[in-house]
Amino acid sequence: MRITFFSAKPYDRETFNRLNESFGFELIYFETHLGPHIINAVDQTDAVCAFVNDKLNAEVLNELALKGVKVVAMRCAGFNNVDLEVAKRLGIRICRVPAYSPEAVAEHAVAMLLTLNRKTHKAYNRVREQNFSLNGLLGFNVHGKTVGVLGTGNIGTSFCKIMLGFGCRVVAFDLMPNPELSKLGVTYLPKEEVFKCADILSLHCPLNESTHHIINREAIALMKKGVMLVNTSRGGLIDTKAAIDALKSKQIGYLGLDVYEHEGQLFFRDLSANIIEDDTIQRLMSFPNVLITAHQAFLTEEALRQIAVTTLKSVHELLHGESLSVKSALVV
Numbered sequence: 001m002r003i004t005f006f007s008a009k010p011y012d013r014e015t016f017n018r019l020n021e022s023f024g025f026e027l028i029y030f031e032t033h034l035g036p037h038i039i040n041a042v043d044q045t046d047a048v049c050a051f052v053n054d055k056l057n058a059e060v061l062n063e064l065a066l067k068g069v070k071v072v073a074m075r076c077a078g079f080n081n082v083d084l085e086v087a088k089r090l091g092i093r094i095c096r097v098p099a100y101s102p103e104a105v106a107e108h109a110v111a112m113l114l115t116l117n118r119k120t121h122k123a124y125n126r127v128r129e130q131n132f133s134l135n136g137l138l139g140f141n142v143h144g145k146t147v148g149v150l151g152t153g154n155i156g157t158s159f160c161k162i163m164l165g166f167g168c169r170v171v172a173f174d175l176m177p178n179p180e181l182s183k184l185g186v187t188y189l190p191k192e193e194v195f196k197c198a199d200i201l202s203l204h205c206p207l208n209e210s211t212h213h214i215i216n217r218e219a220i221a222l223m224k225k226g227v228m229l230v231n232t233s234r235g236g237l238i239d240t241k242a243a244i245d246a247l248k249s250k251q252i253g254y255l256g257l258d259v260y261e262h263e264g265q266l267f268f269r270d271l272s273a274n275i276i277e278d279d280t281i282q283r284l285m286s287f288p289n290v291l292i293t294a295h296q297a298f299l300t301e302e303a304l305r306q307i308a309v310t311t312l313k314s315v316h317e318l319l320h321g322e323s324l325s326v327k328s329a330l331v332v
């Protein structure tokens, strides 16, 4: 049985090849995104394995169905880039990796928070240039601050626990509060109240119709002046233009982004010799208090291993008509 991969990087190949030894699939890798332009590359394949910026719209899914693809395995948690209605109608099963290492993403959010605050990225470059001055490196104690969390699923829960360990007051909003977190000391509040009281706000909810631009002009206006905003979830949660205006007015004091609304044309590639057409990301990169990483929060050895194991297992089970051992891996 053959699985065709898109957006496959060397670290994907290495991990999947190693873990495939016990499954015995034939694995075909393409580094390019999945989209209408590459659909002809899909040949006699039982399953397609895709990633966060692959396009699985009606056109692509129809073509995949015509080519006999039975399963689309998302090797990520989110599936906002898949037209689920169309997949369902075509009988293509969609699976994902619901929780592969929530700690990997939560720890990256904390890394961004600490870097923005203590400016270790600037200090590193300064000292290498023999500039031992401390001017401009002033930070604040995270201990005692109020940290707001939007979405307390797997990643949000891990993030809350870390911030409780830092001695922060943690307030959260989720459609389904987690009683375990309440017991640990997290206070659930309405979304607007979280916006109002947070010194630091971290986003951990999925991107869907109800969360698209959940951080818009109105939400930002409710926040404390100089708030730190960290997004390791999906770029579409933030209205980027509104965030840029808020950076200019200093309403947002620090912005950490591991994801970006229009990352599809940029992230996961080396564009260092190219002219970047996207003026919005160029403007974001011009702020001294903005830190951008290119969707790397998941990138730990433990997470890659778990992604490969769950993906290969789910594809094996779906192609053999078995029920999934990781129940929440099944999307449709």
Ligand code: NAI
Binding pocket: 077, 078, 098, 099, 102, 105, 150, 151, 152, 153, 154, 155, 156, 173, 174, 175, 176, 204, 205, 206, 207, 210, 211, 232, 233, 234, 258, 259, 295, 296, 297, 298, 299
């Ligand atoms: P999860 O499904 O365990 O948790 C999501 C939580 O958000 C749930 O508790 C849900 O009730 C809540 N939620 C849904 N709608 C909401 C709303 N309107 N307002 C507030 N909360 C809402 O998902 P998990 O594993 O924690 O992942 C969260 C997101 O992180 C994923 O959807 C994905 O987009 C992103 N992610 C980013 C990665 C990266 O490398 N940067 C890697 C993995 C995930």
